[in-house]
Amino acid sequence: MNPPNAAPISPQKSAFHEALLVGWQTGPGLFAWGMVTGMAMVQSGLSLWQALLMTFTVYAGSAQLAVLPLIAALAPASIIFLTAVLVNLRFVIFSAVIAPHFSHLPWYQRLVCGYFHVDMMLGVFPRRFPGPAHENREEKLGYFAGLVIPTWSSWQVGSVAGMLLASQIPSSWGIGFAGTLALLTITIPLIKNWAAVAGVGVAGAVSVLAIGWPFRLGLVMAIFAGIAAAMLVDHFTEDEA
Amino acid sequence: MTTLEYCWLMLLMTIATFICRSFFLTLGSGVKLSPWVRHALQYAPATALAAILAPDLFLANGSMLPLISNLKLLSALCAALYFMLSRQMVGTIVFGMLCFTGLRIFLA
Numbered sequence: 001m002n003p004p005n006a007a008p009i010s011p012q013k014s015a016f017h018e019a020l021l022v023g024w025q026t027g028p029g030l031f032a033w034g035m036v037t038g039m040a041m042v043q044s045g046l047s048l049w050q051a052l053l054m055t056f057t058v059y060a061g062s063a064q065l066a067v068l069p070l071i072a073a074l075a076p077a078s079i080i081f082l083t084a085v086l087v088n089l090r091f092v093i094f095s096a097v098i099a100p101h102f103s104h105l106p107w108y109q110r111l112v113c114g115y116f117h118v119d120m121m122l123g124v125f126p127r128r129f130p131g132p133a134h135e136n137r138e139e140k141l142g143y144f145a146g147l148v149i150p151t152w153s154s155w156q157v158g159s160v161a162g163m164l165l166a167s168q169i170p171s172s173w174g175i176g177f178a179g180t181l182a183l184l185t186i187t188i189p190l191i192k193n194w195a196a197v198a199g200v201g202v203a204g205a206v207s208v209l210a211i212g213w214p215f216r217l218g219l220v221m222a223i224f225a226g227i228a229a230a231m232l233v234d235h236f237t238e239d240e241a
Numbered sequence: 242m243t244t245l246e247y248c249w250l251m252l253l254m255t256i257a258t259f260i261c262r263s264f265f266l267t268l269g270s271g272v273k274l275s276p277w278v279r280h281a282l283q284y285a286p287a288t289a290l291a292a293i294l295a296p297d298l299f300l301a302n303g304s305m306l307p308l309i310s311n312l313k314l315l316s317a318l319c320a321a322l323y324f325m326l327s328r329q330m331v332g333t334i335v336f337g338m339l340c341f342t343g344l345r346i347f348l349a
Contacts, residue, residue: 025331029334032334060254060258064254080250080254088262093285113266114266122290174338174342174345178338180313184317187291201291203295204291204299207292219293223285231281
C-alpha cells in the first residue's frame with residue numbers, strides 16, 4: 001500500500017494514531033455523561049443557544065451542573081464564578097500531574113493543553129508515559145492531541161444530543177450511570193498497590209461523608225485525605241515504587 | 242438576565258476552567274516540584290476518581306442507600322469484575338448498563 005518513496009511516520013504521528021484508538025474507547029462514557037449534562041442545562045431553564053454557548057466555552061461538566069441552580073436563581077456573577085473555580089479545584093491537582101511532561105512548550109500551548117485535560121484522560125496519559133518527564137517529548141504532544149479529539153467531540157456531541165432530546169428520555173433509564181461506569185474502568189487500572197487501595201478507600205469514604213459541604217469542597221478534601229492515606233501506607237510498607 | 246450579561250458570565254466561567262486546568266502547566270519550568278510532592282501526586286488521579294465515583298455509587302439524593310437495594314452499586318461491582326477479566330472499556334459499560342437495567346426492571 002505504501003508508495004516506495006513514502007516518508008517514515010514520525011513518532012509524533014504514530015503516537016497520535018495510537019491515542020486516537022485509546023481515546024475512542026472513552027467515547028460512549030463521555031457521550032452519555034455529556035448527554036446528562038445537556039439535558040440538565042435545558043431542564044434548568046437555559047435556552048438552546050445559552051446551553052450551546054455554555055458547553056462550547058466552559059467545557060467543564062461538573063462546574064456547569066453546579067452553577068445551573070445559581071443561574072436560575074439569578075445569583076451574583078461573583079458567586080457563580082467562585083463556585084465554578086471551587087468545583088474545578090481538582091483540575092489544579094490534575095494539571096500538576098501532566099505539567100512536567102509539557103514544560104518545554106510555549107505558554108499558550110500549555111494553556112490550551114490544560115483546557116482540554118479532562119477527568120477521562122487522567123489515568124491514560126501517566127500510564128502511557130511512566131518514565132521521566134523529559135523523555136519522548138515529541139510523542140507526548142501527539143499522544144495528547146490524539147486523546148483530546150475523541151474526548152472533546154464525544155462530550156460535545158452527547159451534550160448537544162441531550163439538549164435536543166431533553167424532553168424525550170425518562171430519568172429512570174439512568175443514562176448518567178454509563179458515565180460512572182466509564183470512570184470506574186479508568187480507576188481500576190490505577191489501583192496497583194496497597195497504598196493506592198488505601199487512598200481510593202479513604203478518598204471514597206471522605207467524599208461520601210462530606211457530600212453536604214458547599215461548593216463540592218468535600219471532593220477536594222477527599223482527594224487530599226486519600227493522598228495522605230496512600231503516602232502513609234507507602235511510608236510504613238516502604239514500597240520500592 | 243440579558244444576552245450580554247449571560248455572555249459575560251460564560252466568559253468568567255471559561256476563565257475559571259482555564260485557571261484550574263492550566264494552573265501548574267502555565268507556571269511551567271519556573272516551578273520545581275520536590276520528589277515528595279511528585280510521589281504524592283502519583284496517587285492524585287486514583288483518589289480523585291474515587292472521590293468522584295463514591296457518591297454516585299453509594300448515595301441517592303444525598304443519603305446512603307441500604308446496600309442490598311442499591312442497584313447502581315450492585316451493577317458497578319458486576320461491571321468491575323467484568324472489566325478485571327476482560328479489560329474492555331466499552332464492553333464493561335454495556336455490561337454494567339445491562340445489569341442495571343435488568344435489575345431495575347426485574348427487582349422494581
